[in-house]
Amino acid sequence: MVKENQQCISCGAGHYYRVLQDITLDTQHGRKVTIPAVEVFKCRACGDEVIPAASHNYIDRRIADEDEQLSPADVRKSFEALGDSLTEISQAIGIGSKTPGRWLSGSQHPTKALGLYLRVLAEYPEAYKWLKEQGWKAPEENILHLTFGPDGKAMINGHAFDQLEQPTAEGQPPWAKIGNFARQFCGTPYRPVRSAIS
Ligand SMILES: [Zn+2]
Numbered sequence: 407m408v409k410e411n412q413q414c415i416s417c418g419a420g421h422y423y424r425v426l427q428d429i430t431l432d433t434q435h436g437r438k439v440t441i442p443a444v445e446v447f448k449c450r451a452c453g454d455e456v457i458p459a460a461s462h463n464y465i466d467r468r469i470a471d472e473d474e475q476l477s478p479a480d481v482r483k484s485f486e487a488l489g490d491s492l493t494e495i496s497q498a499i500g501i502g503s504k505t506p507g508r509w510l511s512g513s514q515h516p517t518k519a520l521g522l523y524l525r526v527l528a529e530y531p532e533a534y535k536w537l538k539e540q541g542w543k544a545p546e547e548n549i550l551h552l553t554f555g556p557d558g559k560a561m562i563n564g565h566a567f568d569q570l571e572q573p574t575a576e577g578q579p580p581w582a583k584i585g586n587f588a589r590q591f592c593g594t595p596y597r598p599v600r601s602a603i604s
Pocket residue numbers: 414415416417418419420421449450451452453454
């Protein structure tokens with residue numbers, strides 16, 4: 407094991423000193439990854455570099471992380487390839503509306519499975535097109551089903567809803583009433599209400 411100030415195993419003349427340097431490597435997926443601040447021992451005389459075992463472990467760990475997690479730049483590239491707004495993308499691929507922004511800012515990373523999914527969609531536009539055509543939007547529990555009972559009265563998720571006929575508060579879109587109702591009686595977050603009444 408190489409230590410600081412140890413005699414150089416290459417030239418035998420110089421001694422090693424410790425430096426932290428960025429190392430750029432290719433991953434298994436053919437992407438370049440720069441690993442910051444890798445501890446390396448360098449010979450003062452001949453410049454020979456030795457990477458200690460601890461640094462090898464560190465490098466392996468970082469590469470594993472990189473391969474599993476899309477970086478914000480990778481996410482941006484994938485989204486650009488999909489060519490839709492973030493809202494459209496989040497609806498089409500079935501993730502929360504705020505998730506794309508979190509991925510782009512790096513405050514959250516896609517899981518390995520989601521990262522692979524995103525790569526496939528970005529790589530194969532027809533797969534994304536097919537997905538969009540399926541029209542899977544929000545999770546089932548967030549969908550408001552508007553139906554009409556035998557008496558002609560509106561029902562939302564099975565709850566009687568008789569506010570449709572009432573005038574809307576000024577400046578409020580008609581679906582705001584449905585959203586308020588859903589929150590109050592169905593415990594459903596107010597989201598795809600437009601699709602429920604369209
Ligand atoms: Zn040397």
